[in-house]
Amino acid sequence: MESSWPFSSYDGIYQVTQHMASTQQSEGDCLSNDHFSSLPDRVHLDLKQNDFTDLINIWDKWGATTRANFDRKYGHIARLLKVQMDEQLLKAIVQFWDPSYRCFVFNKVDMVPTIEEYSALIQIDLDNPDKIYWRGQKTGHRRKLAKMMGITPAEVDQNLRKKRDNECIPWSFLRSYIMKHRDTEQGQLVMALEIYGLVIFPKVLGHIEVGIIDFFEQVINKANPSPSILAKTFRSLNYCRRKENRTKEQWISRLRELMSVEVTWRALWMLHHPVLYKCGNEPWVPLMGPWGAISYAPIMVRRQFGSEQFVPMTHRLITLEFAFGEPDFLKKIEEIAQAWKKTSRVDQGRYTDEVTTGYQMWHDQRVKDVVYPKEDALRGPVDPEP
Incomplete structure (x- = not known):
């Protein structure tokens, strides 16, 4: 079978279904039977x-040829500049995030953003989608940024800033560079770096955290950015679960009652091809972002790929989540890098959004004791932390 993923194994859906069902039964779920799940009354969401x-103005002033060249090299990331954020929906939706299963739980519905969806949105052509970003002990951000911009490391040093515990490059410095080199290849490259640092991986307002330089350098050398973007999404959602703020009552009430028949499961622009479902020996996919790592189980949401949903294998799913700098993090990074050298994909079969009887029983049992946010907890402002 010819493929653009030469390092992947391809598994038949019947064999995967049987293996996961038997393993889930013998090894157990990722949580103990007596686990009590409670979705939070309040969360903190910094919007x-x-x-x-300025970025939009630069993009709009480029001609059609320049924009097409940018899209070809860096994907459709510039489109993100004009996406409107629905604050009320975001405030509501984060309360339904289950950090143990790495998914949203809306009544009878589980939903998860996936690598394949992010890849389809960004649209970057990759010879090997399994080539991922991974962080070394030293990122060498000074030298890498100097090379990208055609300046000296000393000039980079002059513009480095310390914001709390973060070393950053000010947006104003890079903006001046882009304006000066707007119609050059280097100007487009720094523009792409800006979008990754300010839009996709924001950490300090008005600045790019230096870890993004190392990440971006690997992206322009054909690393797949989608797993890292997904890692950032998951880790941010897990963090939001631990803080406070109010949400929008109408969205909360709507999402509480969401039924499967109300969901359009498969995005029409998603191609029907084998889906990555595990790396290495674990039954899930490890994700490595610029500041930490986490795992997710895409097999939990096969309906989003237009395939029948069966009982997923979630054994040990919650064992992988760490931030860079923690004890033994370099060893864990190496383990993730090795796991991505042995990826497995499963064929999709026929188009459907049906579920097996076993899955329905598993899902109902899993969420039957989930406690949703109280109505009275949704009223009254709470001042968030900075």
């Missing part, structure tokens, strides 16, 4: 955004 006006 501050960088000002994208």
